[in-house]
Amino acid sequence: MGQLLPSSLRYNKKLEMVYIDHHNNMTQRTVTIIKMEDHRILAYCFTRQAVRSFQKANILAIYPIDHNQSKQMEA
Numbered sequence: 001m002g003q004l005l006p007s008s009l010r011y012n013k014k015l016e017m018v019y020i021d022h023h024n025n026m027t028q029r030t031v032t033i034i035k036m037e038d039h040r041i042l043a044y045c046f047t048r049q050a051v052r053s054f055q056k057a058n059i060l061a062i063y064p065i066d067h068n069q070s071k072q073m074e075a
Contacts, residue, residue, distance in 0.1 A: 004062060005041060009033040014046070018061040019054055030065065 008015050012032055020026050031043035034051060045052040 004064065005033055005036055008064075009036060014065045015062050016065050017043075017054070017059060020058050020060055022058075026060070 004015065007013065014030055014032050017029050017031050018026065019029060027047070029048075030046040031052075031054075032046075033041055033043050035042040039057065040053055040055050042051060042053055044050075
C-alpha cells in the first residue's frame with residue numbers, strides 16, 4: 001500500500017479496494033480515505049454510500065482508479 005493511502009488522503013483520490021470482512025465475504029469497493037490509523041482506515045465507501053472502517057490487514061488489494069479508462073468505458 002506504501003504511499004497510495006496517504007496520497008489518496010492528501011489529494012482526495014478515489015481508490016478501488018478488494019476487502020475481506022469479518023465474515024470472510026470478499027467485496028470490491030470504491031473508497032476515498034478520510035483518516036488513517038495504525039491498523040485501520042476510515043474511508044467513504046461509494047458502494048454503501050457511507051463512511052466505513054476497514055482493517056488494513058483485511059485489504060487484499062487496493063489500487064488507484066484510472067479516470068481515463070473510466071471515461072473510455074462510458075463512451
